[in-house]
Amino acid sequence: MRKSLVMLGLVVGTAGAGSAYSQTAGVVQFVAGDVKLVRPDGAERMARKGVPVSVGDTLATANGALAQLKMGDGAIVVVQPESRLTVAEFHYAGREDGMEKVRYRLERGGFRAVTGAIGRTHKNSYMIETPIAHMGVRGTDHESYYFPATGPVGGEDAKPGAYNKVNTGITFIRTGAGEVEIQPNQVGYVASAGEVPQILPTVPGFFNRSIAPRARPATRPVPAVAKLDHVEQPVDNGVRLVRTRGPRVTPGSGNGPLAGWTLASGGASFGGSGNGVALEDNGALKTNEVTNAPFGVNWFTWEGGVATVDGQATSGTTHVIDSSMKTSASELTALTNQGVIGSYSYVSGPAPTNGTGMSGTINSLDVTANFGTQMITSYALDATVDTTNWTASGSGSISAFTGRTGILLSGSCAGCTGAPSSPASGTAHGTIVGSQADGMITTFGMSSGGGQSLSGAAYLEKK
Secondary structure, three states: OOEEOOOOOOOOOOOOOHHHHHOEEEEEEEEEOOEEEEOOOOOEEEOOOOOEEEOOOEEEEOOOOEEEEEEOOOOEEEEOOOOEEEEEEEEOOOOOOOOOEEEEEEEEEEEEEEOOOHHHOOHHHEEEEOOOOEEEEEEEEEEEEEEOOOOOOOOOOOOOEEEEEEEEEEEEEEOOOOEEEEOOOOEEEEOOOOOOOEEOOOOOHHHHHOOOOOOOOOOOOOOOHHHHOEEEEEEEOOEEEEEEOOOOOOOOOOOOOEEEEEEEEOOEEEEEEEEOOOEEOOOOEEEEEEEEEHHHEEEEEEEOOOOEEOOEEOOOOEEEEEEOOEOOHHHHHHHHHHOOEEEEEEEEOOOOEEOOOOEEEEEEEEEEEEOOOOEEEEEEEEEEEOOEEEEEEEEEEHHHHOOOOOEEEEEEEEOOOOOOEEEEEEEEEEEEEOOOOOEEEEEEEEEEOOOOEEEEEEEEEEO
């Protein structure tokens, strides 16, 4: 990481009037919830799939709403809930000719983007403006937030100011007082235009709740993600997760055991995952029981939809997994100080199930934990149940993954009702086991836009 002071006055540019505003910059791929497209003259209309977005247009998302854009240079942009993002400038002639340029104006809230051709060239060609700072990138997957002094913020772990997190690539935050370069798994932050930006020691929890871009095959129509019907779900002391609508369950104590389950509501099924949530078997049949696996790992399933989770009746199978040899806080601290990176792969566990209790297989489950940065940098799941194939990925802080909230998963379900490949989302929880973080246990719950679900538990070992 490097910091360099630059004496630079901030000039918040505006897109030109007249014909400049008529230039198409991208198209809305899908929306969920209340999303408005605001023209430069203030006229509003509801954002819908397939609607073009022109230079000067602002995407405004309500509480619990989001929108994904496909830009003309191939970039994917996901506007997060309670946000306002303006495409202030866009130029791309279909090739990288040195004249390409994009400038976003982030008035509040946040967005996550995987840059296209413009972001791969010169960092001066890609700019994000906030009222207090500029941000630039070079070939990256990044997340930017701005919280004004008044109005919605990202929870108790968010302070007013501008934030930028790098997933891959490099970004920077610049004010009139200075600049900081941001590397992968780092977060840059500045509170005001008169301060020098800094690198935060930890990743704020609201980044774990952001929605990642979802890839779509170019030859297929984009299914409307509105069927997922996302909502803001309060879970712990005001901290919120955006996840699929369904029966609400408290997140548990964070002290285990881990559980994965499915609940039914309104004719649909919803997958869930928790750490220390209240569980009752109510006489359910216990199957797939394994005790004294390596590192004190044990698991079982309750069949028949008789068990309850937080007092609510399940709709299929409930998976429970725990360990008597969890990695202690002091052992984790030692790993953090050493900057250890652990790569874990699926070894065994109960078969994953859908909302009716039908079992399947975990084709692969790989998790990478960077103890130096205290991040789960990759959680990748591939599972098959009956005629459906589920793929999901996610990332987030280790504290969220091993605590109450878990990390957010997003992906798709091939063969689920409603589309050839239905969008899906959910959560995953985990616990590190062994004195040297030798293994990991995890549970996951997924819900598809077609009203189907997946849940499971797994034991992984370090590669």
